Amino acid sequence: MTRRHVFQVSLTLLVLLGLSAQPALAKPPQMHIMEGFLPPLWAALWFAVALPFWVIGIVQIQRLTREKPEARLLLGLAGAFAFVLSALKLPSVTGSCSHPTGTGLGAILFGPFISSVLGGIVLLFQALLLAHGGLTTLGANAVSMGIVGPIAGWLVWRGLRSRLNEGVVVFLAAALANLLTYVVTSGQLAVAHPDPAGGVAASFAKFGAIFALTQIPLAISEGLLTVLIFRALRQNAPAELRALGVQEA
Amino acid sequence: MKRTDWILVLLVVVLAAAPLFLARSAEFNGADAEAESAVTEIRPDYQPWFSPIFEPPSGEIESLIFAVQAAIGVGVLAYFFGYRHGLRQRQQQGDKDK
Numbered sequence: 001m002t003r004r005h006v007f008q009v010s011l012t013l014l015v016l017l018g019l020s021a022q023p024a025l026a027k028p029p030q031m032h033i034m035e036g037f038l039p040p041l042w043a044a045l046w047f048a049v050a051l052p053f054w055v056i057g058i059v060q061i062q063r064l065t066r067e068k069p070e071a072r073l074l075l076g077l078a079g080a081f082a083f084v085l086s087a088l089k090l091p092s093v094t095g096s097c098s099h100p101t102g103t104g105l106g107a108i109l110f111g112p113f114i115s116s117v118l119g120g121i122v123l124l125f126q127a128l129l130l131a132h133g134g135l136t137t138l139g140a141n142a143v144s145m146g147i148v149g150p151i152a153g154w155l156v157w158r159g160l161r162s163r164l165n166e167g168v169v170v171f172l173a174a175a176l177a178n179l180l181t182y183v184v185t186s187g188q189l190a191v192a193h194p195d196p197a198g199g200v201a202a203s204f205a206k207f208g209a210i211f212a213l214t215q216i217p218l219a220i221s222e223g224l225l226t227v228l229i230f231r232a233l234r235q236n237a238p239a240e241l242r243a244l245g246v247q248e249a
Numbered sequence: 250m251k252r253t254d255w256i257l258v259l260l261v262v263v264l265a266a267a268p269l270f271l272a273r274s275a276e277f278n279g280a281d282a283e284a285e286s287a288v289t290e291i292r293p294d295y296q297p298w299f300s301p302i303f304e305p306p307s308g309e310i311e312s313l314i315f316a317v318q319a320a321i322g323v324g325v326l327a328y329f330f331g332y333r334h335g336l337r338q339r340q341q342q343g344d345k346d347k
Contacts, residue, residue, distance in 0.1 A: 004251060005330065010323070012258045034285055036297030077329045084322030087315045091268040095275025096283060129314050131301035167253075189284060195291050203291060210283045221264045228257045229326075236333040 005232040012228065032123065032141040033185060035134025042192040047139030050116065053147050057117035064114070074233075074240045078106040079118045081229060086122050090221060092214040100222035101181050104174025105229060107150035108157045109244055115154075119146025144184035153177030170230045175223030182211040 038046070065072050085102030092098060102122075106115040120142050126132035133141045153173040160169045190204035198205075233241060268275075288295055305311035 005254065008254050008258050009326065009330075012261055034297070035301045036299035037285065037288060040298065073329055073332070076325050080322040080325030080329075082322075084319050084326065087319040087322065089315070090265050091272075091275075091277050093268045093271055095268070095272040095277060097277045125318065127301070128303065129305075130311060130318075131304040134299065134301060136299045189288065193288050193291050193295070206287050206291070207284055210287060217264055217268070221261050224257050224261045224264075228254060228261075231254060232330065236330055236337070 005235060009228060009232060012225070032126075032133035032145070033137040033189060035127070035131065036136055037134075038137050038140055038188070038192050040136075042188070043136045043139060045139075046137075046143050046188065050120070050139045050142040050147060053113055053116040054120060054142075057113040057115070060111075060113050061117060064110070068243050070240055070243055074109060074237065074244065075114070077233075078109055078115075079121065081105050081226075082118050082122050083125075085222065085225065086126065090218055092217050094214045096210075096214050098182075098211070098214050098218050100218055100225065101145050101149060101178050102222070102226075103145060103150050103181075104153040104170075104177040104222065104226050107153040107177055108170060108173055108226075108230070109241075109246060112147060112150040112154050115150035116142065116146040119150070140188050141185075144188065145181045148184045149177035149181040152180045167227050167231065170227050171223040174226035175219040178219040178222040179215055182215045183208065186211050 061075065064075065082102035082105070085100040087099070089097045089099045101119070103115050103119050106118045110118075120138070123133055123138055123141050123145065127135050127138055153176055156173040156176055157169060160172065164172075186204055186207035189207045190200050193203055194200045195202035195206070268277075305314055
């Protein structure tokens with residue numbers, strides 16, 4: 001059973017890696033706000049929003065590792081999941097590429113604050129080594145991918161898990177976290193770059209059309225992958241899940 | 250149970266592969282490269298005020314770094330499930346010995 005799960009997860013990731021390698025040759029695809037593309041004031045504002053989440057998240061991680069050392073491995077796993085998923089640039093039906101975020105799992109297991117730290121680490125790695133996203137836009141990207149997305153996922157998880165099948169709720173939480181990330185990205189670009197004629201709304205429609213539509217199939221993929229890993233966790237790490245309060249329904 | 254997992258795997262692969270056949274003529278650029286040109290369209294005078302400190306010198310190097318990122322993540326995932334697998338096996342072994 002266990003071995004089959006490991007095999008299934010690795011196989012899926014391998015196939016996805018193979019697929020993502022092809023379109024990657026065309027042009028560097030990235031999904032966050034590019035370096036320098038937010039005016040300094042907006043960049044600073046988003047940093048100010050993200051900062052308290054990071055601070056609370058780090059405090060929560062410290063408390064977690066002290067009080068529930070058995071959850072440490074799971075924390076690494078949630079971070080690793082986000083790492084893998086945000087490296088997978090997948091083609092979408094709109095003819096452009098984007099990638100999942102992988103933050104839904106962390107939100108379900110640890111809540112939005114710790115997720116904001118995990119998301120921040122992934123974003124920093126990609127900003128420093130891949131010119132993907134950026135240092136000046138790190139705050140804004142952290143708010144969309146690390147904070148708003150996970151908050152949405154966490155709320156869905158909290159609100160629905162006693163009412164619907166667990167797998168369905170995990171799917172919805174992860175897919176929504178992914179989708180909202182890019183809705184927020186569009187909003188952030190729109191308020192910083194309003195259309196001279198139509199204002200913020202016209203800009204939002206423009207950026208939204210680019211990001212959000214591409215993102216719908218990928219949000220579904222992310223939801224499915226998160227369900228897959230969550231089922232594997234239920235099988236293999238029931239004690240850790242219980243320690244985190246992710247009880248069996 | 251196991252069948253559900255295989256169906257999930259299959260769905261993800263189909264979702265990822267389908268666009269390559271459905272949108273054959275597409276270039277599959279990054280969505281944010283398109284957002285970049287949308288910014289210049291809305292505000293032709295906008296100049297990015299900061300550029301990346303380090304940019305992968307070529308598409309190949311970029312693929313390398315992306316692969317490293319994925320490999321690090323998969324390594325941790327594999328360690329976790331392998332560790333749990335071993336632990337469970339040892340527990341089962343211990344139950345048998347008793």
